[in-house]
Amino acid sequence: MKSFLILFVFIFLAQTAYGQKFSKTPNFKELNEKIIIPKCLMCHNDEYAARQVYLVTYEDVKSFTVAGKPEASLLLEVVGPGAQPRMPMKAAPLNTEEMAYIRAWITGNTPE
Ligand code: HEC
Numbered sequence: 001m002k003s004f005l006i007l008f009v010f011i012f013l014a015q016t017a018y019g020q021k022f023s024k025t026p027n028f029k030e031l032n033e034k035i036i037i038p039k040c041l042m043c044h045n046d047e048y049a050a051r052q053v054y055l056v057t058y059e060d061v062k063s064f065t066v067a068g069k070p071e072a073s074l075l076l077e078v079v080g081p082g083a084q085p086r087m088p089m090k091a092a093p094l095n096t097e098e099m100a101y102i103r104a105w106i107t108g109n110t111p112e
Helices: 002-019 028-039 058-062 096-107
Strands: none
C-alpha cells in the first residue's frame, strides 16, 4: 500500500515538472521549437511536404488554424485522437501538454 502511495506521489511530481515545459504565454517561436520542428517539419518542409502541407514559416502554420477557434482548426484536429491519419504520422501522439499548448496558441489568436 505504502509503495503505491509513493508511486502515486512520484507520478504526480513527474507530471507537474513535465507540465512546466511550456511557458504560460503561448507564442509561435516556442510552438515551433518545441513541437513543429522536432515533430512535424521532417515531413512538411520545403523539400518534402507531405500532402503539400508546408509547416515552415509562421504564416504556413497559421494557415492551418482559424484564429480564436481551436475546434475549427486543422492543426489541432490532425493531432487529436480521432484524426485519420493522426499526426505526427508513424510516431507517438502528442502529449496532453502539447495539445493544450496548441489549443491555447489558437485561442490566443496565434501570436508570433
Ligand atoms: C512521418 C511523416 C509525417 C510527420 C512527422 C507529420 N506528418 Fe502530417 N502528414 C503526413 C502525410 C503522409 C500526410 C498526408 C496524409 C493523407 O492524406 O493520407 C500528412 C498530412 C497532414 C495534414 C493535412 C491533413 C488533411 O486532412 O488535409 C496536416 C495539417 C498535417 N499533416 C500536419 C502535421 C503536423 C501538425 C505534424 C506534427 C505534429 C505532422 N503533420 C507530422 C506525414 C507526416
